[in-house]
Amino acid sequence: MAIRSRRLSKDNTYDALKQKIIDSELEPNQPVHEENLAALLGVSRTPLREAIQKLENEDFLIRQPNGRLRVASVTLKEVEEIFQIRSMLEGYIARNAAKHATENDIVNLTTMITKMKHSFQLGDNQNFVTYGFEFHDYLSEISELRTFEKVLNQLKDHSLRYCRFVSMHGDWNTQADEEHDLILQMIADHNEDGAEKAMRDHILSSLATALDRIKGIEEKLEA
Amino acid sequence: MAIRSRRLSKDNTYDALKQKIIDSELEPNQPVHEENLAALLGVSRTPLREAIQKLENEDFLIRQPNGRLRVASVTLKEVEEIFQIRSMLEGYIARNAAKHATENDIVNLTTMITKMKHSFQLGDNQNFVTYGFEFHDYLSEISELRTFEKVLNQLKDHSLRYCRFVSMHGDWNTQADEEHDLILQMIADHNEDGAEKAMRDHILSSLATALDRIKGIEEKLEA
DNA sequence: ATTTGTATAATTGTATACAATTATTAGTTT
DNA sequence: AAACTAATAATTGTATACAATTATACAAAT
Incomplete structure (x- = not known):
């Protein structure tokens, strides 16, 4: 056998x-x-x-x-919906993490944020984006919400495509750093409501950045 | 060509x-x-x-x-996650409907609810479930949130499989009637917060029913 | 010049043959 | 009888041939 x-x-x-x-x-x-x-x-x-x-x-x-x-093309409408959905699903994931995360998880998440900060200081946009996604993926993984994870994985692959495109033409969400800090703090404090809200705010803030950058790129191309 | x-x-x-x-x-x-x-x-x-x-x-x-x-088997864990996700996504859809639904939409939704009530009185569980899903699908359709709709369609097909199974062994969520009434009323009143909350509560209530029925079926099979 | 029709080429859709892998059976050894 | 092995059958994975459909090129007609 x-x-x-x-x-x-x-x-x-x-x-x-x-x-x-x-x-x-x-x-x-x-x-x-x-x-x-x-x-x-x-x-x-x-x-x-x-x-x-x-x-x-x-x-x-x-x-x-x-x-x-x-x-497939990428439309603004799609991007808006994808980030909107992610904000709700990942908000729930963050709430879950605030309930179940271990000391070791906090250490791992802190490491990822440190790498992000480092890439940002070097002006390495691609790695900044990559480590950012690792942070989100880690939270999905430890959630043990496999159906959430499966739905999110597809949405995040689309998001990644979009972020890579944007970050080729300039900085990505420069606030992401502090926002991740806040999320991590809420999780470490086991503050479920706070973690959910911080994550939702973070993803909607990334959406705003994305829409803003896209407009900038479009204007540059037209000029 | x-x-x-x-x-x-x-x-x-x-x-x-x-x-x-x-x-x-x-x-x-x-x-x-x-x-x-x-x-x-x-x-x-x-x-x-x-x-x-x-x-x-x-x-x-x-x-x-x-x-x-x-x-695929159907596990309780999966069902819980699917309904949890639906509650968030369809809550947002309901909020959207409260903002954009037309007089004609209200009429159509009312018709579906009437059919549901009728099926319930006849004890026709299968049609009761079918018309219930039509109500939800209609809200997705008029939302014009195509990415939401696509994600939801898959989750709802799984839900349907599950509901059919449950309704073969007894009544489905008997409160669904009144819950749909409330959702429709909130939409007709253009009460966005109310519509979102009513939809979330309704889907989580259906989840509770589903879990309850499953336990009943399992106990019956063991006896 | 534009349109229409037809022949040809290019592309996708389906069936099937064959290769690779896994399961089953029977036989052998201990 | 149990465990291991070899041979065989069953099943899935891949390549390819062919059918069906769509696009293109070009000529003829208006």
């Missing part, structure tokens, strides 16, 4: 494709052709199509009425 | 399979074999596998470490 956990070609293809989309290597609205991609990634169309379908389900790829594929 | 909107074999297969799972025709934990299903549904393995993968992504089908498939 053998137990299998080999990595299927489908999964590798999925990861590679998603990364290219998040990193804007495949740009919004760009058309996608199966045969080209299959050759590029060195797999046949079968596992590629399975990867594509998963990305379709997650709204990273869009199938047009004529059956052709393109990379 | 021809425009295509034909129904693909993959989509039909997906719908048929999901329905069988929601209706418990394919029972929780039941193993699923590709070749059998393909023959049963009259399609080849290729479109079937695409349908299966979509249902995997939505957690209706589970792929075990050895690659074999089974129908």
Whole structure:
């Protein structure tokens, strides 16, 4: 009786494709052709199509009425909704963390914030964003709310795509630092209401930043 | 230039399979074999596998470490999380409806509630559940919050599976009637805070009912 | 010049053959 | 009888051939 956990070609293809989309290597609205991609990634169309379908389900790829594929665009409306949903779900996660977080969790979270501060001082926007997401992911992980986590993971992948785009053109939410500090403090104090509110405020503040940056980028492009 | 909107074999297969799972025709934990299903549904393995993968992504089908498939079980933990998430997201939807609902929307919602009451008096649990979900779906539709709607649709399909199971063994939430009345009234009054709270309370009340019924069923089975 | 029709090419959708992996059975040893 | 092994069957994973559909190019007609 053998137990299998080999990595299927489908999964590798999925990861590679998603990364290219998040990193804007495949740009919004760009058309996608199966045969080209299959050759590029060195797999046949079968596992590629399975990867594509998963990305379709997650709204990273869009199938047009004529059956052709393109990379999803990012609309302000979508971004607003995604951050709005995240604020509610992650607020609940933070409340949960305030109830259950251990001393060790606090130490780990503090480390992540320290790394963030460091990246910020170096002006390393990409790592600033990366460590910020690690902070949020850690809270999801220790929550043991697996359904919350699953829903959030998809939304956060979209958020990441968006943040990467914004942070390529300038600073990301410079208040994120202090906001994370406040969240962590509330969790350490086991203040459930405070943790929930701090997290909601933080995510809605990030939304405001995102919308603001996008307007700036659009104006720059028009000028 | 021809425009295509034909129904693909993959989509039909997906719908048929999901329905069988929601209706418990394919029972929780039941193993699923590709070749059998393909023959049963009259399609080849290729479109079937695409349908299966979509249902995997939505957690209706589970792929075990050895690659074999089974129908997802339903755990109390999952149900709790799903209703908890719904309470927040649909609360926001209800708030939105209180802001934007038209006279015509109020009329349509009233009709749905009337149908529910009627089904309840006839003791028709299945239709009672069906019309209840229509009420919720209608609010999502008019919200124009497409990302909210997409997330909710998946959660509601799981909820429906669960409610159908419960309502086969007895009455569903008998307070749902009055709770819907209250929600509708708040929306008609354009009371945003009231609508959000009424919806959250309603969904959490349904959760309490669900958990209660499940315990009853389990006890009956053990006796 | 614009439109229309037709032939051709390109792309996606489906079926199927085959490869890789896992489960089962039977036989052997202890 | 229990445990291990080898051979076989069953199942899933991948590649590929072909069918169906859609896009493109080009000629003919208005």
